[in-house]
Amino acid sequence: MFNIVPYGEEALLLNFKAEISLEVHLQVKAYYLHLKKLHIHGVVDFIPAYHSLTICFCPEIVNYKALKNIIQKEKVIIPKKNTEKNIVEIPVCYDVEFGIDLEMVAAKTKLSHQQIIDTHTAQPYLVYMLGFAPGFMYLGGLHKKLHMPRKETPRLKVSAGSVGLADQQTGIYPLETPGGWQIIGRTPLQLFTKEQPSLVSMGDYVQFTPISKNTFYTLKSR
Amino acid sequence: MSLEVLKPGLHTSIQDGGRVGFQDKGIPKSGFMDTQSAHLANLLVNNPPNTSLIEMSFLGATFKVHKTIEIAICGACMGALANNTHIPINKKVLIKKGTVLTFSQATRGVYTYLAVSGSFMIPTYLGSTATYIPAGIGGQQGKLLKKGDKIPIKSISIKTNCSFGRVKPIQAKTTLNLTCLKGPEYHCFSIQDLDSFFTNTYTISKNSNRIGTRLQGTSLELTNVTEIISSGIVKGTVQITKGGLPIVLMADAPTTGGYLRIVNLTRKACNILSQLPVGKKVQFQLMQP
Numbered sequence: 439m440f441n442i443v444p445y446g447e448e449a450l451l452l453n454f455k456a457e458i459s460l461e462v463h464l465q466v467k468a469y470y471l472h473l474k475k476l477h478i479h480g481v482v483d484f485i486p487a488y489h490s491l492t493i494c495f496c497p498e499i500v501n502y503k504a505l506k507n508i509i510q511k512e513k514v515i516i517p518k519k520n521t522e523k524n525i526v527e528i529p530v531c532y533d534v535e536f537g538i539d540l541e542m543v544a545a546k547t548k549l550s551h552q553q554i555i556d557t558h559t560a561q562p563y564l565v566y567m568l569g570f571a572p573g574f575m576y577l578g579g580l581h582k583k584l585h586m587p588r589k590e591t592p593r594l595k596v597s598a599g600s601v602g603l604a605d606q607q608t609g610i611y612p613l614e615t616p617g618g619w620q621i622i623g624r625t626p627l628q629l630f631t632k633e634q635p636s637l638v639s640m641g642d643y644v645q646f647t648p649i650s651k652n653t654f655y656t657l658k659s660r
Numbered sequence: 661m662s663l664e665v666l667k668p669g670l671h672t673s674i675q676d677g678g679r680v681g682f683q684d685k686g687i688p689k690s691g692f693m694d695t696q697s698a699h700l701a702n703l704l705v706n707n708p709p710n711t712s713l714i715e716m717s718f719l720g721a722t723f724k725v726h727k728t729i730e731i732a733i734c735g736a737c738m739g740a741l742a743n744n745t746h747i748p749i750n751k752k753v754l755i756k757k758g759t760v761l762t763f764s765q766a767t768r769g770v771y772t773y774l775a776v777s778g779s780f781m782i783p784t785y786l787g788s789t790a791t792y793i794p795a796g797i798g799g800q801q802g803k804l805l806k807k808g809d810k811i812p813i814k815s816i817s818i819k820t821n822c823s824f825g826r827v828k829p830i831q832a833k834t835t836l837n838l839t840c841l842k843g844p845e846y847h848c849f850s851i852q853d854l855d856s857f858f859t860n861t862y863t864i865s866k867n868s869n870r871i872g873t874r875l876q877g878t879s880l881e882l883t884n885v886t887e888i889i890s891s892g893i894v895k896g897t898v899q900i901t902k903g904g905l906p907i908v909l910m911a912d913a914p915t916t917g918g919y920l921r922i923v924n925l926t927r928k929a930c931n932i933l934s935q936l937p938v939g940k941k942v943q944f945q946l947m948q949p
Contacts, residue, residue, distance in 0.1 A: 449894045573686060574686050
């Protein structure tokens with residue numbers, strides 16, 4: 439189901455089938471939750487992703503070989519279905535002021551701005567994983583028409599709340615960070631606060647709702 | 661009973677061993693850039709290695725010491741002065757109450773660590789005091805230290821005799837080879853690209869920071885595979901962007917990313933790299949297992 443490879447001196451990587459699918463997501467999730475519960479001495483961090491699980495460890499306490507052995511011996515039950523159906527609504531303003539790559543995306547996809555918005559808000563997206571930055575969620579289920587390559591060189595600064603596209607993925611930048619995604623809009627919501635490090639959990643669903651610039655500023659000022 | 665910031669310097673923050681256990685929520689580890697120097701500073705003043713201390717970058721800060729303390733300075737040389745007297749690095753030093761500690765521009769290295777005996781009293785967020793600026797967490801209200809900040813120091817008894825506790829300075833490296841291990845996507849690169857990656861000399865770009873060190877030089881050709889499905893990132897991961905140039909992810913690295921991970925630096929190489937200023941040249945060298 440997966441292979442285990444070393445990843446630097448302080449981590450190893452479980453690589454599942456290289457695809458973005460519900461099937462693989464459920465495998466990663468099951469292994470992540472199972473192994474985290476074991477509280478293996480020396481294991482300090484887990485990074486579950488679309489098709490991989492990074493496990494960070496203290497090489498002074500546990501080594502790659504020993505950890506690999508432990509993981510291989512574990513019997514992990516993989517559920518067939520996603521039992522969580524929690525849908526979180528997120529308002530997005532798709533104005534060109536915020537969607538700085540919208541023109542470029544329109545040119546490349548040969549879609550109008552409205553068609554891009556309609557396609558992007560057509561259905562809820564599964565939260566495949568959290569990562570990249572605090573509050574960031576990787577969403578799956580993006581329509582093929584909106585598949586866009588990343589920027590050749592990442593921008594040094596992308597504004598907080600920016601909604602972007604990258605390959606088969608769509609997502610929101612929760613904080614101002616460098617980034618290489620194509621930006622099509624912005625949400626007024628704060629995705630990361632100290633009190634609530636993440637709005638959603640792995641396995642939840644997110645529904646984008648288009649809003650006007652006025653609504654954006656009204657919500658933002660709250 | 662505190663250390664007061666008179667001048668904040670360029671990029672001065674509270675750091676510790678890092679925020680572990682929350683990367684599954686997308687929260688980066690952060691912590692010391694040069695772990696070895698930070699550990700050394702803490703050990704010199706009898707603190708556990710991952711105790712909170714002050715990290716200064718390139719241009720040091722000025723502090724007023726409101727309490728007699730023992731300190732240790734490790735990492736880059738910033739010509740530290742206690743009032744007008746030069747104080748050595750890599751040595752435990754007794755500083756009297758009322759002294760002004762001045763750090764200037766780094767002449768060797770980039771990051772300087774200031775540890776105090778008894779440690780700074782900083783509230784933790786998710787188990788760590790490490791400042792992570794992009795999310796405004798850790799340290800002093802999630803921010804860089806600024807003029808007027810008073811950092812409380814936990815009281816311990818001071819031994820007046822502090823002639824011991826000196827370590828041999830870490831020699832400035834003349835060969836700037838960065839030792840690394842094969843990364844998860846090592847095999848996605850052509851033989852030609854791997855060959856040029858290890859023979860190229862790369863220059864440290866000015867766009868480097870606590871998140872990552874960007875390198876300039878000859879771009880790799882790259883094959884048709886230039887991206888992966890986003891996967892985990894750790895300190896020392898070297899990504900090749902679509903432009904064909906490497907970025908070495910450092911302490912504030914995002915937890916996941918989508919560029920090809922060609923190699924991973926060893927922990928030692930991360931420490932070396934963190935102390936190299938803009939314009940320095942480096943080469944990658946694969947460690948034979």
